Amino acid sequence: MRKAGRVALCLIAVVAAASLALALWPRPKVDSAVLLPRHRYDVRILRDSWGVPHIFGRTDADVAYGLAWAHAEDDFQTIQGALLAARGRLCEAYADGINHYAALHPDRAIADLYPARGADLVAGFVHKTPLFFGLDRVLKGLLEPAAAASAPATPTGSNTFAVAPRRSADGATRLAINSHQPWAGPVAWYEAHLHSETGWDAVGGLFPGAPVILHGHNRNLGWAHTVNRPDLIDVYALEINPADHDQYKLDGAWRALERRDAAIRVKLLGPLSWTFHREALWSVYGPVVRGPRGTFAIRLAGYGEVRHIEQWYRMNKAATFDEWLDAMRMGALPMFNVGYADREGHIFYVYDGRLPLRPEGYDWSGVVPGNTSRTLWTDFLPFDRLPQVKDPPSGFVQNCNSTPFRTTVGEGNPDPAAYSRTLGIERGMTNRALRALELLGGGEPITREAFDRDKFDVTYSSASTAAMRLAQLLQAPPPADALTRQALDVLRGWDRSATASSRSTALALMTLEPSDDNDGAAPSTAALVERLGRSARALQSHFGRIDVPWPDVLRLRRGPVDIGLFGGPDLLHAVYGRPGPDGRIVGVAGDSYVLLVEWDAQGRVSSRSVQPYGSATLESGSPHYADQAPLFAACRLKPVWLDESDIRAHLEREYSPGEGR
DSSP states (O other): OHHHHHHHHHHHHHHHHHHHHHHHSOOOOOOHHHHSOSSOOOEEEEEETTOOEEEEESSHHHHHHHHHHHHHHHHHHHHHHHHHHHOOHHHHHHHHHHHHHHHHOGGGSOGGGOSOOHHHHHHHHHHHHHHHTTHHHHHHHHHOHHHHHHSOOOOOEEEEEEEOGGGBTTSOEEEEEEEEEESSSTTOOEEEEEEETTSOEEEEEEOTTOSSOSEEEESSEEEEEEOOOOOOEEEEEOOEETTEEEEEEETTEEEEOEEEEEEEEEEOSTTOEEEEEEEEEEOSSSEEEEETTEEEEEEETTTTOOOHHHHHHHHHHOOSHHHHHHHHTTOOSOOOEEEEEETTSOEEEEEOSOOBOOOSSSOTTSEEESSOGGGOOOOBOOGGGSOEEESOTTSEEEESSOOGGGSSSSTTOOOGGGSOGGGOOOOOOOHHHHHHHHHHTTOSOBOHHHHHHHHTOOBOOTTSHHHHHHHHHHTSOOOSSHHHHHHHHHHHTOOSBOOTTOSSHHHHHHHHOOOSOTTSOOOOHHHHHHHHHHHHHHHHHHHSSSSOOHHHHEEEEETTEEEEOOOBTTSSSBEEEEEOTTSOEEEEEEEEEEEEEEEOTTOOEEEEEEOSSOSOSSOTTSTTSSTTHHHHHTTOOEEEOOSHHHHHHTEEEEEOTTTTO
8 A cells, every 4th residue: 555655646746747847838839930831822802791701812722822811810720620630732722821820820820730731631521521421430330339329410411402494483593502510610611702813703611621612603503512321331340360360351261451550649738749559450341440349341432532622623613514514523522412503594413422333132231241352342333323303394403311312393303213222322301301392392483582481491391200200299198297288288289380489399399309310210109208298397497388489499609699599400491409508409500501592584693691600700709700690590691792893892801811910
């Protein structure tokens, strides 16, 4: 015991000495001289009255440089995080812009991160893209099965729909670009307008660290992404040699696992860091992981692909449908539904992705044998054979994270029989997709007002899981306690709409818990009744009643702003929230960027947009930290200005990077 005590005292002394040294050790600063750009960029940043940056540069590289500076002004911390997670001239120019901003703001810069390089941006997309199709969940399932099973799903979803001139009351072509992402963080949308003198003139949304518009429009055409869920990841059970655990069997012969050393530097406290080494194993199928369930190889579509930014850049600059299709045929993006519209009146949808051509006879949704080359796929479904719809007779296309086989009504949908189940193409429908078909599929002319109204629709379809759960609950025997019986009566009056005036939506959504994933197991009637009672007690406790107006419960909170919202999970006006200690549900994701585009009958483009917060993502002292919140709460849109004369008529300030620091 004495020896243990002395050891403990020594450890305490070491920790105390280290803490004192760290307190006195100055934080490392970036070398500003090294980060200052060696190339002179010709670019001006025009901030409009909403704080949205309009980047005007002579060349595309000038624009990318200006974008980096403008985005760093609003979200420098998140951009640095994107570079840390990842660790062409366009990318280099963007990196120069980040370096320049860091050089002039050394107190905000992470010294070990700089100088940033164009390769860091490419690596960021290589790192981030597989997370959209679930690589992190697969790895957790292999390495930490219990943790993976209990991990809550992150709400995701997006909407896009396009209406052709034949369906518009005024002959316009319209496109809804409406991604559902977190409202803050590394995959929150940032709006920008990029204009060069060499043909780049695009506006839309991008993520921190992106030097191009990821979805948006130019003068001639526009596109929108929603997340699809093809089977892009396969897990192979390797047969390991009992006499040599570094060998696996393939086609009857033992092969050595390829071994690589991964050096991982971990920052500890202050200037202290430690580099540890992990063994990286490789098989013919791909990387290998050893876990509690065995040794597995992982093969994913798009592995080794680094051209994501190039493809988006070519989509940004495309002037015609054919040019845009050529960019799409690059196949650099491993996934995404894509909706499209243009000034010529074309509308288009494609279930995009690098879909592996797998042999039949295996359950590709589970673990497949890793001892035979018969399961080693190498080819992909060509772009022109992917499920797609162009200019259907109905005059509209839609996708709301739903099956491609119900993109429209009537003729023109892809035939599901033409696609093998081994591709993993989803067959289900979200409530948002059901409502889009109901709203757009009637055949009557669609006005701009109706298009806006459809985008912000807050009703659950009679065919939705929410409606089915409600019917299941209303058929339950009368509950034993009075409050739950009263709650059941409140639900009988719910019209399945999450409007601002509804007094039953709070109780309904807290009980029914609708989600985008309609493939999960349905809750039992007993579980629904228990949820109903729990929800009623929570509302009674916090509000003194159970029929609480929905906006009193669902809130947008940002700094001093606290505004009531309506909408909800898996609605076309999607809002996902987290319960707060005061009984309110605070919005954190959903309609993160709404951009509605139209080309009038003469082909002239205009657009309107809104975000939940504002352009100043992390700058709480900025007037644009939450200035769009009232618009968002009212489902209203602000204008998007493209012409320099319009921008100058609503100009807040104009400057070049470095002016005023």
